[in-house]
Amino acid sequence: MTRRQKRFGAGRGAGRAALTLLTALGALAGAALVGAAPAGAAQGDVRIAPGVRYQEFDIAAQKGPAHAHVLTVDLRNPHVRLDLLHPGAVAARSTVSRLATAQGAVAGVNGDFFNISETQHPGVEATGASVGPAIAGGRALKAAVPDGQRFGPALPPGTGTEDVIGVGVDRRARMDDLSLVGSVRTPQGRLPLRGLNQYALPVGSVGAFTAAWGSASRVRATCGTDTDRAAPCSTDTYEVTVRRGRVVSTADVPGSGPIAPDTTVLVGREAGAQQLRKFFAGERSEMGVPPAGGWGRVKVRHRLVAAASRVPYEFALGGYPVLDDGRPLPGLDDRTSAVRTAVGIADGGRRLLLFALDGAREYRSGLTIAEVASVMRELGSVDAFSLDGGGSSTLVARAPEASEISVRNHPSDGRERPVPNGIGVFSTP
Structure with missing residues (x-):
């Protein structure tokens, strides 16, 4: 068999x-x-x-x-x-x-x-x-939605x-x-990556968007649930833009527009948003501006693994x-x-x-x-x-x-x- x-x-x-x-x-x-x-x-x-x-x-x-x-x-x-x-x-x-x-x-x-x-x-x-x-x-180019x-x-x-x-x-x-295996490594800790250029992310997760995604809005990735496509969009989201291994900006709502080849945009929802916020939006950061000395190096890794x-x-x-x-x-x-x-x-x-x-x-x-x-x-x-x-x-x-x-x-x-x-x-x- x-x-x-x-x-x-x-x-x-x-x-x-x-x-x-x-x-x-x-x-x-x-x-x-x-x-x-x-x-x-x-x-x-x-x-x-x-x-x-x-x-x-x-x-x-x-x-x-x-x-x-x-x-x-x-x-x-x-x-x-x-x-x-x-x-x-x-x-x-x-x-x-x-x-x-x-x-x-x-x-x-x-x-x-x-x-x-x-x-x-x-x-x-x-x-x-x-x-x-x-x-x-x-x-x-991308991984599977739930x-x-x-x-x-x-x-x-x-x-x-x-x-x-x-x-x-x-x-x-x-x-x-083909399943996604990936992670986000930061000086503050490591996060599992559960999305790659997907129009829908699992509830409570962090996903990565690269230049391959295009210029479409990333808001859709935070809508629906793992079992209900029609469920409302999440109200707890966070986005972090990483360029050449450095965080250059953060935002409370996923954005849109083309992503540069040397850039990865991390989008979190629910628990994923809270983890990103904890790592990159401490008391020393306001309006998405990095704290003095920056947030440190960030490494985003991902690959599709065949069963x-x-x-x-x-x-x-x-x-x-x-x-x-x-x-x-x-x-x-x-x-x-x-x-x-x-x-x-x-x-x-x-x-x-x-x-x-x-x-x-x-x-x-x-x-x-x-x-x-x-x-x-x-x-x-x-x-x-x-x-x-x-x-x-x-x-x-x-x-x-x-x-x-x-x-x-x-x-x-x-x-x-x-x-x-x-x-x-x-x-x-």
């Missing part, structure tokens, strides 16, 4: 969706699926770049027909690699096509769920930041916001958990598992159908399937999560991971030998929705 099976429990069958594959040159009713390419469907299989292929087909689903778009990425090909698509800041959004074009990708799909609205907190703006951990180019602060559908039992899918420096894809893999990740992003070691996770929703995006892992992590449903009106009923797990297994996936869906579901690819990226599915909003991140497919000549 694998580590993830021990965590999630033995899977149970979700019921295989009946698949009818339609290529551009004809219908292939009742075709069996073999690996990533349905038997007899080679005419609908288009080479995008070395190691990257694209196909589309219909699915006879529970609530009506669905139409799928699939990218198959062969990581055994030395000319192809995957990395995170992102707009340059955690708290920012852009369309998948713009992200892919800006970063030079040949294809891609949308990524993690994100902080899309803040109707429960008047006066607080949504940050647009993603829910789970994110790694780009081997660099940790489970209760998550946006998106209900999670399957045994899963959480720290779940990721990614590719290691060994060029193998895998599912994993399963000892191989460093080149890229990773959040979502949630739906298929583990060939088995659907227990408790997958088999009633709610929607437009979905998913990623499948095959061939020992050497092959990935990037899957997005079409949001055109005639296909908008989509698939249940249980059906997604079944379809990904039929396509040859051993493990599969659900990403954000609905209006976010987008798959882009350039035409063979072309330079421009185009959207291959029809986003259900009628246009591309800006998203915080995605999976980019990159090819070298």
Whole structure:
């Protein structure tokens, strides 16, 4: 039994969706699926770049027909690699096509769920930041918010916001958990760090915000609780700005604006705020001005630690598992159908399937999560991971030998929705 099976429990069958594959040159009713390419469907299989292929087909689903778009990425090909698509800041959004074009990708799909609205907190703006951990180019950008602060559908039992899918420096894809380990060391003592560029911090904690966060307000990080996203914002907060190891200012309310590359902003709420205040706002400090002689050196350290893999990740992003070691996770929703995006892992992590449903009106009923797990297994996936869906579901690819990226599915909003991140497919000549 694998580590993830021990965590999630033995899977149970979700019921295989009946698949009818339609290529551009004809219908292939009742075709069996073999690996990533349905038997007899080679005419609908288009080479995008070395190691990257694209196909589309219909699915006879529970609530009506669905139409799928699939990218198959062969990581055994030395000319192809995957990395995170992102707009340059955690708290920012852009369309998948713009992200892919800006970063030079040949294809891609949308990524993690994100902080899309803040109707429960008047006066607080949504940050647009993603829910789970994110790694780009081997660099940790952010950690996961508490489970209760998550946006998106209900999670399957045994899963959480720290779940990721990614590719290691060994060029193998895998599912994993990434947790934050960090600390704030000061002459007055040591504090645990429980947040990194997150739109929500655990109650009573201290979190760090770096230049990777962007310029969005940090107030949202002190709203809600670990179990209730809609709970009021905390009234006990404190912020400390550290530049080159020295405290340069303090404030009672989290601020906004860009953070310099040599600067870390510490935000505390409740007990975390009280600890920061105790260390940095003694009787000798007024209006955030350091006392004579300063507060002394401050060291902020943080890293994302993988639960399963000892191989460093080149890229990773959040979502949630739906298929583990060939088995659907227990408790997958088999009633709610929607437009979905998913990623499948095959061939020992050497092959990935990037899957997005079409949001055109005639296909908008989509698939249940249980059906997604079944379809990904039929396509040859051993493990599969659900990403954000609905209006976010987008798959882009350039035409063979072309330079421009185009959207291959029809986003259900009628246009591309800006998203915080995605999976980019990159090819070298």
